[in-house]
Amino acid sequence: MQAEKEDEDDASPEECYARSDFTGGASDQLSFSSGDKLLVHAKPSTDWWWAELRGVRGYVPASYLRPGAAGEEEEEEEEDSSLEDPWQDEEYFGSYGMLRLHLEMLSDKSRTEAYRQVVLSNSASLRNKVVMDLGCGTGIISLFCAQLAQPSVVYAVEASSMVEYTRQLVKQNACEEVITVLQGRAEEIELPEQVDVLVSEWMGNCLLFEFMVESVLLARDRWLREGGMMWPSSAALALVPCQADSYYAEKMAFWERPYGLDFTPLQSLAQQEFFTKPKFSYLIEPSDCLSPPCDVIYLDMYTLQVKDLEEIQGQFHFCVEKSGVFHGFTAWFTVHFESLETGGAAVELNTGPNSEPTHWKQTLFMLDRPVSVYAGDSISGTIVLRRNPVWRRHMTVTLHWSINSSTEETDNCQVGTKSFPMWR
Numbered sequence: 001m002q003a004e005k006e007d008e009d010d011a012s013p014e015e016c017y018a019r020s021d022f023t024g025g026a027s028d029q030l031s032f033s034s035g036d037k038l039l040v041h042a043k044p045s046t047d048w049w050w051a052e053l054r055g056v057r058g059y060v061p062a063s064y065l066r067p068g069a070a071g072e073e074e075e076e077e078e079e080d081s082s083l084e085d086p087w088q089d090e091e092y093f094g095s096y097g098m099l100r101l102h103l104e105m106l107s108d109k110s111r112t113e114a115y116r117q118v119v120l121s122n123s124a125s126l127r128n129k130v131v132m133d134l135g136c137g138t139g140i141i142s143l144f145c146a147q148l149a150q151p152s153v154v155y156a157v158e159a160s161s162m163v164e165y166t167r168q169l170v171k172q173n174a175c176e177e178v179i180t181v182l183q184g185r186a187e188e189i190e191l192p193e194q195v196d197v198l199v200s201e202w203m204g205n206c207l208l209f210e211f212m213v214e215s216v217l218l219a220r221d222r223w224l225r226e227g228g229m230m231w232p233s234s235a236a237l238a239l240v241p242c243q244a245d246s247y248y249a250e251k252m253a254f255w256e257r258p259y260g261l262d263f264t265p266l267q268s269l270a271q272q273e274f275f276t277k278p279k280f281s282y283l284i285e286p287s288d289c290l291s292p293p294c295d296v297i298y299l300d301m302y303t304l305q306v307k308d309l310e311e312i313q314g315q316f317h318f319c320v321e322k323s324g325v326f327h328g329f330t331a332w333f334t335v336h337f338e339s340l341e342t343g344g345a346a347v348e349l350n351t352g353p354n355s356e357p358t359h360w361k362q363t364l365f366m367l368d369r370p371v372s373v374y375a376g377d378s379i380s381g382t383i384v385l386r387r388n389p390v391w392r393r394h395m396t397v398t399l400h401w402s403i404n405s406s407t408e409e410t411d412n413c414q415v416g417t418k419s420f421p422m423w424r
């Protein structure tokens with residue numbers, strides 16, 4: 001690719017060493033193991049560098065490397081990492097200190113109504129219960145609890161500066177007898193007692209992005225009483241192989257003949273720029289799904305451990321229902337809220353294409369090349385969500401697939417692998 005040429009006469013490549021294992025996805029990405037020494041020839045972007053390992057060159061994610069060979073420059077490394085917060089909390093909580101994201105979340109009817117419904121359908125059982133609302137934001141869930149049920153207390157925990165307004169909203173709505181607003185990170189706050197219910201809206205893009213779930217798990221282990229309730233109680237990530245004709249046309253096919261000119265030399269650049277990372281905020285048409293979706297990852301909020309988040313694997317097997325072009329995979333999540341009453345109905349929040357669109361929408365993972373598939377073909381493989389070893393709110397999604405054709409003349413098996421950094 002472009003960077004390769006520039007580097008052929010690069011006299012002094014920079015020595016770096018791998019902080020962690022990485023499995024390259026696209027054919028132009030390198031795979032390496034923790035401790036491997038790589039030579040960096042070029043840094044065409046902040047996230048992806050052009051490097052060499054054992055004579056082979058390819059792209060590597062910059063955040064997986066640290067300068068110097070293994071064992072060298074330990075001190076410098078310590079200084080470096082202390083400069084930048086791996087959780088990026090200043091930026092993260094800074095953005096939740098403003099209204100934009102709260103407006104987006106509150107205007108999301110499916111999301112907000114789902115939490116309201118959970119409180120409403122459990123209102124009898126919530127009587128005299130102690131509730132913790134982790135990451136309460138403007139306090140909407142706590143307010144639902146106080147207005148629709150009679151908990152003894154709701155601890156509304158919020159780390160961003162929005163908390164000042166949350167206090168005002170609690171007062172304004174005459175809920176200060178029930179809701180105690182606590183300012184700070186859930187990991188650091190102290191409560192006077194254990195809680196019966198831990199409720200939180202922690203789900204990010206592709207379920208885990210932002211990894212707020214870690215804060216929820218730590219709070220669970222510290223503050224949820226034995227036998228207490230987690231809301232949501234479980235979460236699942238769904239995946240489907242799909243067509244994405246217009247997105248492909250807009251970003252890739254565009255270069256074929258714009259204004260009667262051949263711009264195809266830009267296609268590899270387009271692929272790098274538009275298809276390396278997943279496309280967030282994508283709304284897939286149900287008719288673009290090539291098969292029924294499949295739950296690839298299931299998280300039980302009672303048993304899930306923080307260490308499990310480092311690498312989560314799932315498998316899929318799809319039967320193609322109608323012929324079409326396989327452009328990529330689309331992912332979304334569903335969460336379930338168990339009832340406090342035995343036998344009571346659970347509440348579900350589904351962010352998929354057959355439900356009302358939510359502010360999360362769906363996440364599209366584009367293949368490098370579209371593949372024609374036919375009814376009866378099968379697409380099977382694995383998905384791995386690997387948490388970034390440095391940037392704790394980020395992860396890489398690796399998809400590995402094989403297409404098994406059902407028709408005689410095309411009876412072959414095509415395989416592919418691709419890794420998508422989200423976001424670093």
Ligand code: 6LC
Binds near residue numbers: 096135159184187212
């Ligand atoms: C919810 C995010 C809200 O939770 C937002 O107001 C943020 O400041 C707060 N929050 C996140 N992590 C913590 C924590 N550890 N302690 C206290 N408050 C926290 C929506 N975000 C997603 N669902 N992705």
